[in-house]
Amino acid sequence: MIEFSLSDEQKALKEMVRRFVEKEVIPNAARFDESGEFPKEIINHAWELGIMNTAIPQKFGGLGLGVLDEVIINEELGAGCLGITTSIMVNNLALYPILLGGTDEQIKDLVLPFLESPKLAAFCLSEPGSGSDAGSLSTHAEDKGDHYVLNGSKMWISNGGVADLFTVFATADKSLKTKGILCLAVDAKSPGIHLGKPENKMGQRSSDTRSITFEGVKVPKKNLIAKPGEGFRLALKTLDHTRTPTASAAVGGARAAMNHSIKYAKERKQFNQAIASFQAIQFMLADMATKVESGRLLCYQAAWNLDNGNHDIARYYSALAKRLSADMAMEVATDAVQIFGGYGYTKEYPVEKIMRDVKLMQIYEGTSQVQRVVIARYLLQD
Amino acid sequence: MNIFVMLKQVPDTETKIKVTADKSNIEKNDIKWIINPYDEFAIEEALKTKERLKEGTVTAVTVGPDRTVEALRTAVAMGADNAIHVKTDDVVDTFQVAKALSEVLKKESAQIVFTGKQAIDDDQAATFGFVSELVDWPSASVIVKVEIAPDKKSLKAERDVEGGTRHIIEMPIPCVLAVDKGINTPRYASLPGIMKAKKKEIKVYSFADLGVTGGPTVKESDYQLPPERSAGKKITGDAATQVKELVRMLREEAKVI
Numbered sequence: 001m002i003e004f005s006l007s008d009e010q011k012a013l014k015e016m017v018r019r020f021v022e023k024e025v026i027p028n029a030a031r032f033d034e035s036g037e038f039p040k041e042i043i044n045h046a047w048e049l050g051i052m053n054t055a056i057p058q059k060f061g062g063l064g065l066g067v068l069d070e071v072i073i074n075e076e077l078g079a080g081c082l083g084i085t086t087s088i089m090v091n092n093l094a095l096y097p098i099l100l101g102g103t104d105e106q107i108k109d110l111v112l113p114f115l116e117s118p119k120l121a122a123f124c125l126s127e128p129g130s131g132s133d134a135g136s137l138s139t140h141a142e143d144k145g146d147h148y149v150l151n152g153s154k155m156w157i158s159n160g161g162v163a164d165l166f167t168v169f170a171t172a173d174k175s176l177k178t179k180g181i182l183c184l185a186v187d188a189k190s191p192g193i194h195l196g197k198p199e200n201k202m203g204q205r206s207s208d209t210r211s212i213t214f215e216g217v218k219v220p221k222k223n224l225i226a227k228p229g230e231g232f233r234l235a236l237k238t239l240d241h242t243r244t245p246t247a248s249a250a251v252g253g254a255r256a257a258m259n260h261s262i263k264y265a266k267e268r269k270q271f272n273q274a275i276a277s278f279q280a281i282q283f284m285l286a287d288m289a290t291k292v293e294s295g296r297l298l299c300y301q302a303a304w305n306l307d308n309g310n311h312d313i314a315r316y317y318s319a320l321a322k323r324l325s326a327d328m329a330m331e332v333a334t335d336a337v338q339i340f341g342g343y344g345y346t347k348e349y350p351v352e353k354i355m356r357d358v359k360l361m362q363i364y365e366g367t368s369q370v371q372r373v374v375i376a377r378y379l380l381q382d
Numbered sequence: 383m384n385i386f387v388m389l390k391q392v393p394d395t396e397t398k399i400k401v402t403a404d405k406s407n408i409e410k411n412d413i414k415w416i417i418n419p420y421d422e423f424a425i426e427e428a429l430k431t432k433e434r435l436k437e438g439t440v441t442a443v444t445v446g447p448d449r450t451v452e453a454l455r456t457a458v459a460m461g462a463d464n465a466i467h468v469k470t471d472d473v474v475d476t477f478q479v480a481k482a483l484s485e486v487l488k489k490e491s492a493q494i495v496f497t498g499k500q501a502i503d504d505d506q507a508a509t510f511g512f513v514s515e516l517v518d519w520p521s522a523s524v525i526v527k528v529e530i531a532p533d534k535k536s537l538k539a540e541r542d543v544e545g546g547t548r549h550i551i552e553m554p555i556p557c558v559l560a561v562d563k564g565i566n567t568p569r570y571a572s573l574p575g576i577m578k579a580k581k582k583e584i585k586v587y588s589f590a591d592l593g594v595t596g597g598p599t600v601k602e603s604d605y606q607l608p609p610e611r612s613a614g615k616k617i618t619g620d621a622a623t624q625v626k627e628l629v630r631m632l633r634e635e636a637k638v639i
Binding site: 008009012013016019020048049050051054063065 | 452455456459570571572573574575576577579580
C-alpha cells in the first residue's frame with residue numbers, strides 16, 4: 001500500500017531542523033552570501049545537532065539514517081540557504097564512497113573521526129577537462145608498491161579549502177578509460193596538495209569551492225577505497241545515493257521562493273488591491289505549488305527505493321528527482337523574482353539570492369542534461 | 383539529585399484560535415501543539431543543573447491526553463533522562479493538574495522542580511504555586527538564575543524585580559522554581575536525542591493511580607474572542623489643520639496628553 005506519512009521521529013527531525021534553520025541559518029544567510037565567508041560556526045552547530053554524517057551505520061556508532069531522512073533534512077536546510085546546505089551535505093557525498101566501498105577497518109580509520117569532531121570532507125571527481133564526462137578524468141595515481149603517488153588537478157571541489165579529508169577519483173592508466181579509475185582517501189594535510197583560490201561564484205557563495213592540485217602526493221595503500229576498475233562504479237553508486245538528497249535541497253529552495261512569493265503577493269498593492277487578487281499572480285503561485293509538491297514526491301519515491309535496496313530502479317528515480325527538482329526550482333525562483341518585480345531584483349529581498357543559488361542545482365552532481373541521459377538509458381535498455 | 387520538570391503542551395503561538403460551539407473551550411482539532419515556551423527554559427535549566435552538579439537525573443512530567451506524549455519525547459530528545467505521563471482525556475482544572483503533579487513529585491521523591499513561570503495559553507501562572515502548597519515545599523517564580531549550594535541542601539534563586547534590581551532568595555531543597563525567559567537559551571533536540579527519545583519507555587499514571595478523585599471545581603463556560611479592532615481614522619486637510627486635529631484627538635479622545 002502507499003504510505004505518505006512520516007514517522008514520529010521523522011516529524012521530530014523535520015521540526016528540529018526547521019527550527020535550527022529559522023534561528024541560525026536564515027538570519028545569517030544574506031551576510032555569508034555577501035561576504036563569501038565560510039559559515040564554520042553554523043556548520044559546527046549542525047554537527048552538534050547530529051544532522052551531518054547521518055549515513056554512518058549504527059554498528060560503527062553512527063545514526064545509520066536512511067536516504068529519506070537525509071531528504072527531510074536537506075529540504076529544510078535548502079529552504080534556509082543552499083550554500084550552507086551544500087557545505088553540510090558534501091560530507092555525505094565525500095564519505096559515501098568509503099561507506100559503500102571501504103572495508104570496516106577503513107571506515108573506522110577514516111570515517112569515525114567525523115563523529116568525534118566537526119570535520120569536513122570533499123569529494124574530488126571533476127577536473128578542468130572532465131565534468132559530465134567523468135570517465136575521462138586524468139588525475140594519475142601511480143602504484144609504488146606500498147603507496148600511490150597522485151598527480152593532477154581537480155576542479156569545483158566543494159569544501160575544498162576547508163576539508164580534512166579528500167576522496168579522490170584518479171586513474172591508474174588513462175588508456176583503460178573507466179576501467180582504470182580507482183578511489184583513494186587522502187589526508188588533506190599531505191605534502192604536495194595545493195589549494196586554488198576560492199571561486200568567485202554567482203550563487204551559493206558561502207560554500208567553499210576551489211580547484212585542488214596534487215603534486216606527487218603520497219597516499220598509503222591502506223587508503224585505497226576502490227581498486228583500478230572499480231572506482232568509476234563506486235563514484236556512480238555514490239551519486240545514486242546523494243543525488244536524491246541534493247534534489248531535495250532544491251525542493252527546499254523552491255519552497256522558500258514560493259513562500260516568499262505568497263507573502264509578498266498578499267502584501268503588495270497595485271491598482272488598489274493586493275496583487276494576489278490577480279489571476280496572473282494566482283496562476284504563478286499555483287504552478288509553483290504544483291512543481292514543489294511534485295519535486296518532493298519524486299524525492300521521497302527515489303529515497304524509498306534507495307532505502308529499500310532497489311538499486312537499479314533507484315538510479316532511475318534519483319535521476320528523475322534531481323532533473324525535476326533542479327529545473328523546477330530554477331523556474332520557481334525565476335517566477336518569484338518576477339512576482340517581486342523590481343524589488344525582487346535587489347538584494348534587499350531574499351528571492352534574487354535563491355535564484356542565484358538554485359541555478360547550481362541544475363549543474364552540480366550531474367547536470368540536468370546528464371540526468372536526462374541516465375533516465376533515457378533506463379528507458380531504452382533491452 | 384532528582385530533578386523534575388513540569389511541562390505543559392500548549393497551542394502554537396501562531397494558531398488561529400476558534401471557540402467551540404458551546405463556548406466552553408477552544409477548538410482543539412487541527413492545532414499544532416508545542417511545549418509551553420517558558421517550560422522550555424525550565425527543561426534547559428534542569429539539564430544545565432544536572433551538568434553543573436555532574437550528577438543526577440532529569441525527569442519531565444506532564445498531564446493530558448495522548449498527544450502530550452510528544453512534548454515529553456521532545457524533552458527526552460533535548461536530554462531529559464526520564465518522562466512521566468499523567469494520562470487523562472477529561473477536561474481538568476488547574477487544581478486537579480496540580481494535585482496529580484504533586485502526587486507524582488512525592489511518589490518519585492523529586493528534589494528540585496523546575497517549571498515555566500506561566501503557560502502561554504491561559505496565562506494563569508497558578509500551577510507551580512498550587513503544587514508547592516500541596517507538596518509543602520517552598521517556591522519562587524520569575525527566576526532568572528539558580529545556584530545550588532555545595533552541600534546540595536539548599537539553593538539561591540534570583541528573580542528580576544521592578545527597576546532592574548534582583549531579588550535573591552535562599553531556600554532549602556526540595557523546592558519548586560518557576561523560571562522566566564532570559565534564564566538561558568534552550569538547546570535544540572539533537573538527532574541522536576530524537577532517536578533515543580523514540581525508544582524511551584514513558585511511565586504512565588492515571589488520576590486513579592495518584593488518588594486524584596472528583597471532577598473539576600472550576601468550570602469554564604464562556605470563551606470569547608477579543609473584539610475586532612476598529613478601523614483607524616484618517617486626518618485630512620492641510621498640515622496645520624492635521625496637527626491641530628491630531629492634538630485634539632490625542633487630548634480629548636485618547637486622553638494621552
